Structures are given as structure tokens and as C-alpha cells.
Amino acid sequence: MKPAQKDAYMLILEAIDTGLYKPGDRLVESDLAERFGVSRTPIREALQRLETQSLLARDGRSLIVASLDHNQLSELYVVRADLEGLAARLAARHATSEEVRVLRDMVEEDRALLGQPAAMARANRRFHKMIHLASHNRYLVQQLDLVHRTMALMATTTLAAEGRDKNALAEHDVIVAAIESRDEAKAEKALKDHISKAFMTRLKSDARNHDALH
Structure with a gap:
């Protein structure tokens, strides 16, 4: 399965799961699109979904990987x-x-x-x-x-x-x-x-x- 065919949500989730992105790391739409070879729209939707699930948090205008207290x-x-x-x-x-x-x-x-x-x-x-x-x-x-x-x-x-x-x-x-x-x-x-x-x-x-x- 080529990365582009993989769900952007799953790609970002796996990257967090494997420690590629750690709590506190900033996630930038353009960087993610480039890294995974996916267009920005599915990346944006994936980020919104991850934020809804509290896996990402807002830091000003940026989205960062959430951490657990x-x-x-x-x-x-x-x-x-x-x-x-x-x-x-x-x-x-x-x-x-x-x-x-x-x-x-x-x-x-x-x-x-x-x-x-x-x-x-x-x-x-x-x-x-x-x-x-x-x-x-x-x-x-x-x-x-x-x-x-x-x-x-x-x-x-x-x-x-x-x-x-x-x-x-x-x-x-x-x-x-x-x-x-x-x-x-x-x-x-x-x-x-x-x-x-x-x-x-x-x-x-x-x-x-x-x-x-x-």
C-alpha cells in the first residue's frame, strides 16, 4: 500500500504512536502533506478529527500533539x-x-x-x-x-x-x-x-x- 493511498488520519496517528511526533510537537499542514505525499485537504480533515478526539491541542493558532496530565x-x-x-x-x-x-x-x-x-x-x-x-x-x-x-x-x-x-x-x-x-x-x-x-x-x-x- 503506497502512503498516498493510506488514510491521512492513520498516517498521522501512526507517526504519533511510534514517537515520530511527541507530546508538545507542532503539526504543520504543509509539512505533513510533504512528508506523507498526501494533499493538504485530507491532512486538514485528519488534523480536525485528531483535535476532536483530544489527541491534538491548540497552542495559539498552532496544533500540537496533546500530552496527558x-x-x-x-x-x-x-x-x-x-x-x-x-x-x-x-x-x-x-x-x-x-x-x-x-x-x-x-x-x-x-x-x-x-x-x-x-x-x-x-x-x-x-x-x-x-x-x-x-x-x-x-x-x-x-x-x-x-x-x-x-x-x-x-x-x-x-x-x-x-x-x-x-x-x-x-x-x-x-x-x-x-x-x-x-x-x-x-x-x-x-x-x-x-x-x-x-x-x-x-x-x-x-x-x-x-x-x-x-
Whole structure:
């Protein structure tokens, strides 16, 4: 798929998600059109849509990539934990044997990525997306897509924290084991615990960064 055929909205979203544009960066219509080889009209529409979704914010006349304050972060993780937990519960109930097999393969294959935060973050997104799809509930998938889009506003991955990638993978292993055994309550609890630990890691990392700046 050539970039020009790709949706301008998705192109900008991916650029934010991969850290090409970070919170506070200014997005200029002409620059984006040139970078992605897309005309300015779809870029303008994409920027309006991203602003409506609070992924972009106004800074005078400019549009910048939004950042999340402590309260927004806490609110996001509360919603994420409940929605992801529900996805795991439904996956334990509805996942096909092929979907369960793919989840298991992901955990095994991701061991090779330990120590590579960016690759691990991509693999982590794929893993969570697979659980969302395995829930077989389109409305839940839509809500989780929205949550994960907002998570793109976090400039760093918690998987970069020392030892977090190994622990996260062990947590993924427990989640998949619960889904494999069709234990809905255990799958839900395992995923909620996983999100809670990721949130604690982020809070610690933010506190350290805050100290470093003052």
C-alpha cells in the first residue's frame, strides 16, 4: 500500500504512536502533506478529527500533539483496566482454538525481543489487539481502539523500565494460560493486574523524570 493511498488520519496517528511526533510537537499542514505525499485537504480533515478526539491541542493558532496530565493518565488506566479485563474474560469464553494458539505463539516469540523496548512495545500492542479481537465483541473492540489511540500520547513505553519487559511477558503468559483453560474470572483478573503493574511502572518513571527536571 503506497502512503498516498493510506488514510491521512492513520498516517498521522501512526507517526504519533511510534514517537515520530511527541507530546508538545507542532503539526504543520504543509509539512505533513510533504512528508506523507498526501494533499493538504485530507491532512486538514485528519488534523480536525485528531483535535476532536483530544489527541491534538491548540497552542495559539498552532496544533500540537496533546500530552496527558496525571489525572488524565489515572482516568485512562482505570478505564483501560476494566475494558481490557472484560476483553480477557470474553476471550476466555469466545476465542477460537486458533486465536488461543496465536496468543500462545506470541508469548513464545516475544521472548526474543527482550531488551528491545521499541520492538517489545509493538509486540505488546499486537498481543493486546489479539485479545480484543478474540473477545468477539465489536463494541468493546471500538472502545479499546479509542483507549489505545489515547495511549499514543505517552511519549515513552513502560517496557523500557528495567526488568519490566521480562515481567510483562510473564504476565502475558499467565493471561494466555487462563484463556487456554477457559477460566473467565482468572483471565479477567490476570489482565487487570497486568494493567495495574504497567500503571505503577509509569507512575514511578514519571516521578523519576519529574525529579530529574527539577
